[in-house]
Amino acid sequence: MYRKNCLKTLLILSLSAMFWLPMFGQDAVLRGDADGDNNVTISDVTSLIDYLLSNDPSRVVMEACDVDDDGGVNISDVTALIDYLLSGEWPYVPEPLEITVGSVTFKMIPVQGGTFMMGGRDFDPYVKSWELPVHQVTLSDYYIAETEVTQALWKAVMGSNNNPSWFVSSNGYANDFNRPVEKVTYSNCLTFINRLNQKTGKHFRLLTEAEWEYAARGGKYDHSYMYAGGDDIDEVAWHSGNSNSITHAVGTKAPNELGIYDLAGNVGEWTSDWYALYTEEAQTDPTGPATGSARVVRGGGWDQAWRMNRVTYRHEGFPTNASINVGLRLALDM
Numbered sequence: 001m002y003r004k005n006c007l008k009t010l011l012i013l014s015l016s017a018m019f020w021l022p023m024f025g026q027d028a029v030l031r032g033d034a035d036g037d038n039n040v041t042i043s044d045v046t047s048l049i050d051y052l053l054s055n056d057p058s059r060v061v062m063e064a065c066d067v068d069d070d071g072g073v074n075i076s077d078v079t080a081l082i083d084y085l086l087s088g089e090w091p092y093v094p095e096p097l098e099i100t101v102g103s104v105t106f107k108m109i110p111v112q113g114g115t116f117m118m119g120g121r122d123f124d125p126y127v128k129s130w131e132l133p134v135h136q137v138t139l140s141d142y143y144i145a146e147t148e149v150t151q152a153l154w155k156a157v158m159g160s161n162n163n164p165s166w167f168v169s170s171n172g173y174a175n176d177f178n179r180p181v182e183k184v185t186y187s188n189c190l191t192f193i194n195r196l197n198q199k200t201g202k203h204f205r206l207l208t209e210a211e212w213e214y215a216a217r218g219g220k221y222d223h224s225y226m227y228a229g230g231d232d233i234d235e236v237a238w239h240s241g242n243s244n245s246i247t248h249a250v251g252t253k254a255p256n257e258l259g260i261y262d263l264a265g266n267v268g269e270w271t272s273d274w275y276a277l278y279t280e281e282a283q284t285d286p287t288g289p290a291t292g293s294a295r296v297v298r299g300g301g302w303d304q305a306w307r308m309n310r311v312t313y314r315h316e317g318f319p320t321n322a323s324i325n326v327g328l329r330l331a332l333d334m
Contacts, residue, residue: 102156108143143332147250152177186319218257228263229256237265243302301325
Protein backbone atom coordinates (compact mmCIF):
# COMPACT_ATOMS: atom_id res chain seq x y z
CA MET A 1 0.00 0.00 0.00
CA TYR A 2 2.84 2.38 0.86
CA ARG A 3 4.52 1.86 -2.52
CA LYS A 4 1.16 2.25 -4.27
CA ASN A 5 0.73 5.62 -2.59
CA CYS A 6 4.18 6.67 -3.77
CA LEU A 7 3.45 5.52 -7.32
CA LYS A 8 0.20 7.45 -7.21
CA THR A 9 2.15 10.51 -6.11
CA LEU A 10 4.56 10.07 -9.02
CA LEU A 11 1.60 9.99 -11.39
CA ILE A 12 0.40 13.27 -9.90
CA LEU A 13 3.87 14.66 -10.46
CA SER A 14 3.80 13.76 -14.13
CA LEU A 15 0.64 15.86 -14.45
CA SER A 16 1.90 18.76 -12.36
CA ALA A 17 5.52 18.94 -13.53
CA MET A 18 4.63 21.81 -15.84
CA PHE A 19 3.91 24.01 -12.80
CA TRP A 20 6.58 25.94 -10.94
CA LEU A 21 5.89 28.64 -8.43
CA PRO A 22 8.55 30.58 -6.50
CA MET A 23 8.61 30.23 -2.76
CA PHE A 24 6.78 33.02 -0.94
CA GLY A 25 8.79 32.83 2.28
CA GLN A 26 12.24 31.61 3.16
CA ASP A 27 13.48 30.26 6.48
CA ALA A 28 17.14 29.82 7.44
CA VAL A 29 16.57 26.36 5.92
CA LEU A 30 13.91 26.60 3.23
CA ARG A 31 10.89 24.57 4.12
CA GLY A 32 10.39 22.04 1.33
CA ASP A 33 13.89 22.46 -0.13
CA ALA A 34 14.59 18.73 0.15
CA ASP A 35 17.44 18.74 -2.39
CA GLY A 36 19.20 21.72 -0.82
CA ASP A 37 19.51 23.90 -3.92
CA ASN A 38 17.91 26.97 -2.24
CA ASN A 39 14.78 26.72 -4.38
CA VAL A 40 11.51 24.88 -3.92
CA THR A 41 10.56 23.15 -7.18
CA ILE A 42 9.27 19.84 -8.51
CA SER A 43 12.72 18.28 -7.99
CA ASP A 44 12.22 18.58 -4.24
CA VAL A 45 9.16 16.35 -4.46
CA THR A 46 11.25 13.76 -6.29
CA SER A 47 13.97 13.98 -3.63
CA LEU A 48 11.43 13.65 -0.84
CA ILE A 49 9.89 10.54 -2.42
CA ASP A 50 13.38 9.13 -2.95
CA TYR A 51 14.06 9.55 0.77
CA LEU A 52 10.78 7.86 1.73
CA LEU A 53 11.59 4.88 -0.48
CA SER A 54 15.22 4.55 0.59
CA ASN A 55 15.07 5.82 4.18
CA ASP A 56 18.50 7.32 3.50
CA PRO A 57 18.73 10.78 5.16
CA SER A 58 21.96 11.56 3.30
CA ARG A 59 19.89 12.09 0.14
CA VAL A 60 17.98 15.09 1.47
CA VAL A 61 18.17 18.11 3.76
CA MET A 62 16.19 16.62 6.62
CA GLU A 63 15.47 19.98 8.31
CA ALA A 64 13.54 21.03 5.21
CA CYS A 65 11.48 17.87 4.75
CA ASP A 66 8.79 18.26 7.43
CA VAL A 67 6.69 20.34 5.05
CA ASP A 68 3.43 20.03 6.96
CA ASP A 69 5.14 20.85 10.27
CA ASP A 70 3.73 17.83 12.14
CA GLY A 71 7.04 16.69 13.62
CA GLY A 72 7.67 13.82 11.19
CA VAL A 73 8.57 13.17 7.55
CA ASN A 74 6.10 10.99 5.66
CA ILE A 75 3.83 10.85 2.61
CA SER A 76 1.73 13.75 3.90
CA ASP A 77 4.76 16.01 3.40
CA VAL A 78 4.84 15.00 -0.28
CA THR A 79 1.17 15.93 -0.60
CA ALA A 80 1.73 19.25 1.17
CA LEU A 81 4.67 20.07 -1.09
CA ILE A 82 2.65 19.32 -4.24
CA ASP A 83 -0.17 21.48 -2.90
CA TYR A 84 2.30 24.32 -2.42
CA LEU A 85 3.71 23.99 -5.93
CA LEU A 86 0.22 24.08 -7.41
CA SER A 87 -1.17 26.89 -5.26
CA GLY A 88 1.87 28.97 -4.32
CA GLU A 89 0.80 29.12 -0.67
CA TRP A 90 1.94 27.11 2.31
CA PRO A 91 -1.05 25.56 4.06
CA TYR A 92 0.78 25.61 7.39
CA VAL A 93 1.64 28.89 9.10
CA PRO A 94 3.62 29.06 12.37
CA GLU A 95 1.70 29.98 15.50
CA PRO A 96 2.31 33.35 17.20
CA LEU A 97 5.00 33.30 19.87
CA GLU A 98 4.25 34.45 23.40
CA ILE A 99 7.25 35.81 25.28
CA THR A 100 7.24 36.58 29.00
CA VAL A 101 9.72 38.84 30.77
CA GLY A 102 9.02 39.20 34.47
CA SER A 103 5.29 39.88 34.73
CA VAL A 104 4.97 41.17 31.15
CA THR A 105 3.90 38.94 28.24
CA PHE A 106 3.96 40.07 24.63
CA LYS A 107 3.17 38.36 21.35
CA MET A 108 5.16 37.96 18.12
CA ILE A 109 3.05 37.49 14.98
CA PRO A 110 4.38 35.36 12.07
CA VAL A 111 4.58 37.11 8.72
CA GLN A 112 4.74 34.92 5.62
CA GLY A 113 7.27 36.52 3.31
CA GLY A 114 6.59 37.40 -0.29
CA THR A 115 7.17 39.82 -3.13
CA PHE A 116 5.52 43.24 -3.21
CA MET A 117 5.89 46.64 -4.83
CA MET A 118 7.28 48.98 -2.18
CA GLY A 119 6.67 52.72 -2.19
CA GLY A 120 3.90 55.16 -3.10
CA ARG A 121 0.84 53.77 -4.84
CA ASP A 122 -0.93 54.99 -7.99
CA PHE A 123 -4.26 55.54 -6.26
CA ASP A 124 -2.76 57.65 -3.45
CA PRO A 125 -2.91 61.38 -4.34
CA TYR A 126 -0.70 62.30 -1.37
CA VAL A 127 2.44 60.41 -2.41
CA LYS A 128 5.66 62.31 -1.71
CA SER A 129 8.79 62.26 -3.87
CA TRP A 130 10.72 60.45 -1.13
CA GLU A 131 8.23 57.55 -1.33
CA LEU A 132 9.30 56.92 -4.95
CA PRO A 133 10.28 55.20 -7.18
CA VAL A 134 8.15 52.14 -6.60
CA HIS A 135 10.36 49.07 -6.63
CA GLN A 136 10.04 45.31 -6.21
CA VAL A 137 11.04 43.80 -2.86
CA THR A 138 11.10 40.13 -1.87
CA LEU A 139 11.14 39.28 1.84
CA SER A 140 11.77 36.13 3.84
CA ASP A 141 9.43 35.03 6.63
CA TYR A 142 9.80 36.83 9.96
CA TYR A 143 8.01 37.62 13.21
CA ILE A 144 6.76 41.09 14.12
CA ALA A 145 5.56 42.26 17.52
CA GLU A 146 1.79 42.52 17.84
CA THR A 147 2.18 45.95 19.47
CA GLU A 148 4.78 48.61 20.01
CA VAL A 149 7.09 48.05 22.97
CA THR A 150 5.20 49.24 26.04
CA GLN A 151 6.51 51.15 29.01
CA ALA A 152 5.77 48.03 31.08
CA LEU A 153 8.01 45.85 28.91
CA TRP A 154 10.74 48.49 28.87
CA LYS A 155 10.68 48.60 32.67
CA ALA A 156 10.71 44.79 32.94
CA VAL A 157 13.83 44.64 30.78
CA MET A 158 15.69 47.78 31.83
CA GLY A 159 14.63 47.94 35.48
CA SER A 160 13.51 51.57 35.26
CA ASN A 161 10.94 53.57 33.36
CA ASN A 162 11.73 57.08 34.56
CA ASN A 163 13.78 57.88 31.48
CA PRO A 164 12.68 57.41 28.72
CA SER A 165 8.92 58.02 28.62
CA TRP A 166 7.25 61.38 28.87
CA PHE A 167 3.72 60.08 29.32
CA VAL A 168 3.97 58.78 32.90
CA SER A 169 2.61 60.07 36.19
CA SER A 170 5.76 62.08 36.97
CA ASN A 171 4.82 64.38 34.08
CA GLY A 172 1.20 64.70 35.14
CA TYR A 173 -0.19 61.71 33.21
CA ALA A 174 -1.95 58.61 34.50
CA ASN A 175 0.37 55.73 35.36
CA ASP A 176 -0.71 53.53 32.43
CA PHE A 177 2.35 51.49 31.50
CA ASN A 178 0.51 49.88 28.59
CA ARG A 179 1.25 53.05 26.66
CA PRO A 180 4.04 52.66 24.12
CA VAL A 181 7.50 53.63 25.31
CA GLU A 182 8.81 56.83 23.72
CA LYS A 183 11.60 59.39 24.15
CA VAL A 184 14.09 56.68 23.15
CA THR A 185 17.18 57.24 21.02
CA TYR A 186 18.27 54.66 18.49
CA SER A 187 21.07 53.64 20.86
CA ASN A 188 18.55 53.27 23.72
CA CYS A 189 16.62 50.83 21.53
CA LEU A 190 19.70 48.73 20.79
CA THR A 191 20.57 48.59 24.48
CA PHE A 192 17.03 47.49 25.31
CA ILE A 193 17.10 44.78 22.63
CA ASN A 194 20.48 43.47 23.78
CA ARG A 195 19.21 43.12 27.35
CA LEU A 196 15.97 41.53 26.15
CA ASN A 197 18.00 38.97 24.21
CA GLN A 198 20.08 38.20 27.27
CA LYS A 199 16.95 37.61 29.33
CA THR A 200 15.13 35.49 26.74
CA GLY A 201 17.96 33.74 24.87
CA LYS A 202 16.46 34.93 21.59
CA HIS A 203 17.68 37.31 18.89
CA PHE A 204 15.21 40.15 18.73
CA ARG A 205 16.04 43.11 16.49
CA LEU A 206 14.46 46.17 14.93
CA LEU A 207 12.44 45.76 11.75
CA THR A 208 13.97 46.74 8.44
CA GLU A 209 12.07 49.45 6.59
CA ALA A 210 10.86 46.94 3.98
CA GLU A 211 9.64 44.53 6.66
CA TRP A 212 7.77 47.37 8.34
CA GLU A 213 5.98 48.45 5.15
CA TYR A 214 5.15 44.89 4.09
CA ALA A 215 3.61 44.15 7.49
CA ALA A 216 1.76 47.49 7.54
CA ARG A 217 0.24 46.65 4.16
CA GLY A 218 -1.01 43.33 5.58
CA GLY A 219 1.64 41.09 4.01
CA LYS A 220 0.18 38.62 1.54
CA TYR A 221 -3.32 39.68 2.70
CA ASP A 222 -2.80 43.25 1.46
CA HIS A 223 -6.11 45.02 0.75
CA SER A 224 -4.43 48.22 -0.49
CA TYR A 225 -5.67 50.30 2.43
CA MET A 226 -4.44 53.84 2.87
CA TYR A 227 -3.48 53.12 6.48
CA ALA A 228 -2.41 49.93 8.24
CA GLY A 229 -5.73 48.16 8.77
CA GLY A 230 -8.18 50.33 6.87
CA ASP A 231 -9.09 53.53 5.06
CA ASP A 232 -10.68 55.21 8.10
CA ILE A 233 -7.77 56.53 10.15
CA ASP A 234 -9.89 57.03 13.27
CA GLU A 235 -10.60 53.29 13.37
CA VAL A 236 -6.97 52.20 13.20
CA ALA A 237 -4.78 54.99 14.60
CA TRP A 238 -4.22 57.53 17.36
CA HIS A 239 -3.21 60.69 15.48
CA SER A 240 -3.32 64.45 15.90
CA GLY A 241 -7.04 64.54 15.15
CA ASN A 242 -8.19 62.16 17.88
CA SER A 243 -5.39 61.57 20.41
CA ASN A 244 -6.08 64.55 22.69
CA SER A 245 -2.33 65.20 22.49
CA ILE A 246 -1.29 62.04 24.37
CA THR A 247 -0.33 58.47 23.64
CA HIS A 248 -2.81 55.70 24.41
CA ALA A 249 -2.60 52.09 25.58
CA VAL A 250 -1.42 49.85 22.75
CA GLY A 251 -3.95 47.68 20.97
CA THR A 252 -6.94 49.94 21.56
CA LYS A 253 -7.57 50.64 17.86
CA ALA A 254 -8.44 48.06 15.19
CA PRO A 255 -5.62 45.76 14.00
CA ASN A 256 -4.60 45.27 10.38
CA GLU A 257 -5.00 42.12 8.26
CA LEU A 258 -2.20 40.36 10.14
CA GLY A 259 -3.58 41.18 13.59
CA ILE A 260 -0.97 43.88 14.26
CA TYR A 261 -1.88 47.05 16.16
CA ASP A 262 -0.84 50.71 15.98
CA LEU A 263 1.29 50.56 12.85
CA ALA A 264 -0.56 53.66 11.65
CA GLY A 265 -0.21 55.78 14.78
CA ASN A 266 0.30 56.20 18.52
CA VAL A 267 4.08 56.58 18.14
CA GLY A 268 6.43 56.38 15.19
CA GLU A 269 8.82 53.42 15.17
CA TRP A 270 12.57 53.23 14.63
CA THR A 271 13.70 50.85 11.89
CA SER A 272 17.23 49.55 11.37
CA ASP A 273 17.77 51.18 7.93
CA TRP A 274 19.84 54.25 7.31
CA TYR A 275 17.69 56.77 5.45
CA ALA A 276 18.27 57.15 1.70
CA LEU A 277 16.17 57.78 -1.39
CA TYR A 278 14.77 54.69 -3.11
CA THR A 279 16.16 53.24 -6.32
CA GLU A 280 14.33 51.27 -9.01
CA GLU A 281 16.29 48.03 -8.60
CA ALA A 282 14.51 44.91 -7.37
CA GLN A 283 15.79 43.81 -3.96
CA THR A 284 15.69 40.75 -1.72
CA ASP A 285 15.65 41.24 2.06
CA PRO A 286 17.04 44.79 1.81
CA THR A 287 18.64 46.35 4.87
CA GLY A 288 19.27 49.85 3.53
CA PRO A 289 22.59 51.59 2.86
CA ALA A 290 25.70 50.76 4.87
CA THR A 291 26.06 54.27 6.31
CA GLY A 292 24.09 57.46 6.71
CA SER A 293 23.23 60.35 9.01
CA ALA A 294 19.61 59.48 9.82
CA ARG A 295 17.64 56.27 10.40
CA VAL A 296 14.23 55.59 8.90
CA VAL A 297 11.27 56.09 11.22
CA ARG A 298 7.96 54.59 10.10
CA GLY A 299 4.36 55.06 11.19
CA GLY A 300 2.86 58.38 12.25
CA GLY A 301 2.53 59.42 15.87
CA TRP A 302 -0.11 60.79 18.23
CA ASP A 303 0.78 64.35 17.20
CA GLN A 304 1.00 63.89 13.45
CA ALA A 305 -1.58 64.53 10.73
CA TRP A 306 -3.29 61.70 8.90
CA ARG A 307 -1.12 62.09 5.77
CA MET A 308 1.94 61.09 7.78
CA ASN A 309 0.21 57.92 8.96
CA ARG A 310 -0.10 56.37 5.47
CA VAL A 311 1.58 52.98 5.04
CA THR A 312 4.15 54.33 2.55
CA TYR A 313 5.13 57.52 4.39
CA ARG A 314 8.73 57.59 5.68
CA HIS A 315 10.49 59.92 8.12
CA GLU A 316 14.11 60.78 8.89
CA GLY A 317 15.13 60.19 12.50
CA PHE A 318 18.52 61.29 13.79
CA PRO A 319 19.90 58.50 15.99
CA THR A 320 20.75 60.76 18.95
CA ASN A 321 17.26 62.31 19.07
CA ALA A 322 14.79 61.14 21.70
CA SER A 323 11.31 62.23 20.67
CA ILE A 324 8.10 61.91 22.65
CA ASN A 325 6.44 60.63 19.45
CA VAL A 326 8.89 57.84 18.52
CA GLY A 327 9.22 54.38 20.03
CA LEU A 328 10.00 50.92 18.67
CA ARG A 329 8.57 47.58 17.61
CA LEU A 330 10.39 44.24 17.72
CA ALA A 331 11.22 41.76 14.98
CA LEU A 332 12.52 38.20 15.13
CA ASP A 333 13.86 35.95 12.39
CA MET A 334 11.81 32.86 11.70
